[in-house]
Amino acid sequence: MRGVARHLGKLLFVSLVEIHLWGTTMSSHGLVYRIMGDRSVILELGDKISPEINRRVRQFSMVLTENPVEGVVDFVPAYRSLLIIYDPLRIDIASLKHQIEDLHRKMDKIQIPVPKTVEIPVVYGSEFGPDLEWVAHYHKTTIGEVIRLHTGTIYQVYMIGFTPGHPYMADLPKSLITPRRETPRTNVPQGSVAIAMNQTVIYPVESPGGLHILGRTPLKLFDPFQSPPTLLEMGDWVRFFPIEEEEFKQWPR
Amino acid sequence: MATVETFKVVAPGLLTNVQDRGRFGYGRYGVAPSGALDSFSLRVANLLVGNPENEACLEITLMGPKLRALTDVAIAVTGADLQASCNDRPLDMWTSWILGKGNTVSFRGLKGGCRSYLAIGGGISLPEVMGSKSTNLSSKFGGLDGGPLRKGNILSSNSPYLHLKTGGSTFPQAWIPPHAKERYVRVILGPQDDQFTGKGKKAFLGTPYQVSPDSDRTGIRLTGPMIERRPEVGESIISEGVVSGTIQVPGDGQPIIILVETVTGGYRKIATVVTADLPLLGQVKPGDTVNFKQVSLDDAYKALRESEGKINRFKEGYSPPP
Numbered sequence: 001m002r003g004v005a006r007h008l009g010k011l012l013f014v015s016l017v018e019i020h021l022w023g024t025t026m027s028s029h030g031l032v033y034r035i036m037g038d039r040s041v042i043l044e045l046g047d048k049i050s051p052e053i054n055r056r057v058r059q060f061s062m063v064l065t066e067n068p069v070e071g072v073v074d075f076v077p078a079y080r081s082l083l084i085i086y087d088p089l090r091i092d093i094a095s096l097k098h099q100i101e102d103l104h105r106k107m108d109k110i111q112i113p114v115p116k117t118v119e120i121p122v123v124y125g126s127e128f129g130p131d132l133e134w135v136a137h138y139h140k141t142t143i144g145e146v147i148r149l150h151t152g153t154i155y156q157v158y159m160i161g162f163t164p165g166h167p168y169m170a171d172l173p174k175s176l177i178t179p180r181r182e183t184p185r186t187n188v189p190q191g192s193v194a195i196a197m198n199q200t201v202i203y204p205v206e207s208p209g210g211l212h213i214l215g216r217t218p219l220k221l222f223d224p225f226q227s228p229p230t231l232l233e234m235g236d237w238v239r240f241f242p243i244e245e246e247e248f249k250q251w252p253r
Numbered sequence: 254m255a256t257v258e259t260f261k262v263v264a265p266g267l268l269t270n271v272q273d274r275g276r277f278g279y280g281r282y283g284v285a286p287s288g289a290l291d292s293f294s295l296r297v298a299n300l301l302v303g304n305p306e307n308e309a310c311l312e313i314t315l316m317g318p319k320l321r322a323l324t325d326v327a328i329a330v331t332g333a334d335l336q337a338s339c340n341d342r343p344l345d346m347w348t349s350w351i352l353g354k355g356n357t358v359s360f361r362g363l364k365g366g367c368r369s370y371l372a373i374g375g376g377i378s379l380p381e382v383m384g385s386k387s388t389n390l391s392s393k394f395g396g397l398d399g400g401p402l403r404k405g406n407i408l409s410s411n412s413p414y415l416h417l418k419t420g421g422s423t424f425p426q427a428w429i430p431p432h433a434k435e436r437y438v439r440v441i442l443g444p445q446d447d448q449f450t451g452k453g454k455k456a457f458l459g460t461p462y463q464v465s466p467d468s469d470r471t472g473i474r475l476t477g478p479m480i481e482r483r484p485e486v487g488e489s490i491i492s493e494g495v496v497s498g499t500i501q502v503p504g505d506g507q508p509i510i511i512l513v514e515t516v517t518g519g520y521r522k523i524a525t526v527v528t529a530d531l532p533l534l535g536q537v538k539p540g541d542t543v544n545f546k547q548v549s550l551d552d553a554y555k556a557l558r559e560s561e562g563k564i565n566r567f568k569e570g571y572s573p574p575p
Contacts, residue, residue: 034443034444035441035443035444035550036443036444036495036496036499036522036525037440037441037496037498037499037524037525037526037527037528037553038441038525038527038528038550038553038554038557039496039528040494040496040525042444042493042494048491049491061281073277073278074277074278074279074280074286075280075281075494076280076281076493076494076495076516076517077281077494078491078492078493078494078517079491079492079493080491080493081491081493081494082494083280083493083494083495083496085277085280085494085496088528088554088557089557089561093550159492159517160281160282160283161283161492161494161515161516161517162283162492162515162517163283163391163392163515164279164282164283164284164285164389164392165282165283166283168492204392205391205392205393207391222282222283222392224284224382224383224389224392224394224395225382228282229279229282229284229383230282230283233281233282234281
């Protein structure tokens with residue numbers, strides 16, 4: 001216990017000094033940090049959704065994976081930022097900041113592997129895609145054209161979040177950009193493939209959701225007993241292709 | 254170590270699930286930490302029966318289960334007061350009790366708080382999934398086949414006999430967190446507090462908020478005065494990571510305190526609850542009120558040092574004067 005008290009004493013002192021340096025937002029070495037409570041920090045690597053910014057987030061995730069920082073318990077990479085969660089009893093914020101800056105310097109030397117491309121089968125329409133007709137109507141086009149547009153684009157996985165294995169993918173073709181549903185659904189079935197704004201997603205488990213459901217995939221997006229546990233990872237490329245209801249039922253799972 | 258059957262579930266209760274301190278290191282796959290919402294109560298329950306403090310317990314929500322002991326076993330109940338009893342005789346909370354084979358543990362009803370923790374001497378023998386025994390209820394893995402306790406489940410423990418000598422050990426009364434229907438929660442403002450108006454921030458820090466019935470392990474939804482955002486900023490932000498205790502404000506201005514079942518969010522965050530007060534969030538239930546109090550990082554670490562100190566001193570066998 002005395003060890004912990006001493007450590008916290010030190011931490012208390014350091015944070016008194018640091019508070020002036022950090023505040024809520026601070027910029028250093030081109031990095032923007034934002035404090036989120038007493039055990040997490042958000043690093044911002046840009047201010048918009050773009051492949052270049054997301055690539056830097058991915059690079060930072062890789063450098064953090066390859067050079068684990070003692071006291072960092074988890075991290076969550078997102079579109080343009082990376083959340084670092086630390087144990088304040090094991091690392092103080094000043095030391096964390098120095099190590100983050102070290103990693104930031106190493107980051108550009110990291111070669112990120114060539115992303116994999118994953119082909120995803122989807123049954124479009126009927127009870128599998130209850131919003132397909134609405135989306136076609138909204139864009140004053142046909143169901144066939146919506147499917148052609150959705151399957152005709154290759155999407156980048158920008159982040160995994162919301163539920164385990166849930167990919168956030170962009171960019172939808174311009175003529176498919178659609179506002180969110182006015183009323184979110186409370187139960188979106190597992191495997192649902194949906195769109196809203198310029199994004200497309202897949203729901204790995206039944207969950208609430210506010211996107212328009214176009215269809216459903218028989219693929220399993222999350223398996224806690226596999227490594228990695230998710231079908232898709234940040235940085236991957238995805239292409240959808242249409243299948244029939246019969247194929248869906250017989251798809252190996 | 255011998256694995257021994259310790260309990261049979263006679264009735265599961267409203268939502269009783271297996272939780273330890275949580276699952277960490279899988280945030281990039283969208284895997285939330287899960288884990289006991291009131292980790293202070295979980296850790297103390299474990300220590301009382303001689304378990305490592307990270308061992309899995311039963312997290313019992315609002316209405317308790319009925320469990321029959323299949324062997325002589327040590328248990329401790331902490332957290333919410335659900336009036337635990339053994340063969341209809343009340344069991345003091347925050348105390349290690351020795352049950353005889355055939356005894357039945359039940360709960361007579363909620364007196365305070367929201368979640369009780371029942372630790373079994375020798376723990377709950379279950380495989381770890383991604384480094385934890387915690388139940389991820391929405392993705393259905395961990396714990397007992399990914400779900401809550403069901404009638405007929407059998408719980409097993411490692412060498413429960415080795416824990417029988419803990420009987421009678423108690424946690425100091427002075428260190429037991431009190432239950433109240435009105436809660437004061439310390440927060441650190443940010444990271445997007447500058448995107449709310451002065452009026453919005455004043456409402457957030459100056460008025461009590463009511464806990465809504467659609468609160469769960471993912472989040473506590475609150476209702477109260479609208480937290481107004483600046484007119485020039487949109488309703489949502491580009492999604493990013495969140496931690497438990499993060500307070501998001503969606504377009505309707507009604508705050509949501511994120512708990513342990515999600516890792517990302519797409520709304521502005523006005524503040525984050527300090528680590529020392531997270532256990533308290535696990536004891537908040539629909540109808541309670543929550544008041545937010547702004548503190549500095551230094552205050553937050555001081556509060557954390559205080560609560561960790563209680564657990565560490567208890568581990569060393571120290572008791573405060575009554």
